[in-house]
Amino acid sequence: MTSDLTPRQKSVLEYVISFQQEHRMAPTVREICAHLGLSGPAGIHRILNILKDKGYILAEPGKKRSWRFSKDITGAGIPLIGTIAAGLPVEAIENLEGELAVSPMLFGAKRCFGLRVKGDSMIDAHILDGDLAIIRPQKRVESGEIAAVMVQDLLSEATLKILRRTRSALTLEPANPAYSPLVFKGPQRKQVVILGKYMGLLRMV
DSSP: OOTTSOHHHHHHHHHHHHHHHHHSSOOOHHHHHHHHTOSOSHHHHHHHHHHHHTTSEEOOTTOTTOOEESSOOOSOOEEEEEEEESSSOEEOOOSOOEEESSOGGGGTOSSOEEEEEESSTTGGGTOOTTOEEEEEEOSOOOTTSEEEEEETTSSSEEEEEEEEEOSSEEEEEOSSTTSOOEEEEGGGGGGEEEEEEEEEEEOOO
16 A cells, blocks of 8 residues: 555654554644654655645645544554564464554555564565564465465464465475575475465564
8 A cells, every 4th residue: 555655754654643543633743753853844744745645644724733644543553463483483472462553554454463573584575573564364365475374283383474385385485595495285285374464564663
């Protein structure tokens, strides 16, 4: 949904949405500046106008808190349910850890969940240790897409990998040449349970 935005534009949009969810009103330009560590409003006004032109936000002239997300925000944000490995699989924590004050709509989904990334096996896909991977729940993804998966018979372990299919094998491929793919052939393929499709990430800076 936000592939046409620069990282700075996306960070402004994320803050507008999260502020609106938490406070039930839009942030002021000054509050956006403070959040991003900027001293002047000129750059923020420019970004807000770009977001408006692209249809992401709406503005009401004459109001102090006028910049709002263009879609209705209802209910909670994105649940953060635990940890996922980007390296060797680690135990997935199934209990709810908290809630991310970001609308799932920012990632083009009505419902999704967040998993905290550990490890560096997905760095060539720009997924880093400590990032929050946003996952849309679904039982199947296309070959070549990044997925969150559980591997049965390895306890309750989860991993984030590029999933590739052939007629004879299912491969969980890292995005770092320092790691080897996990290959499942024949009946072993049933060990891999897809939790959902990787939709994007949040990086706390």
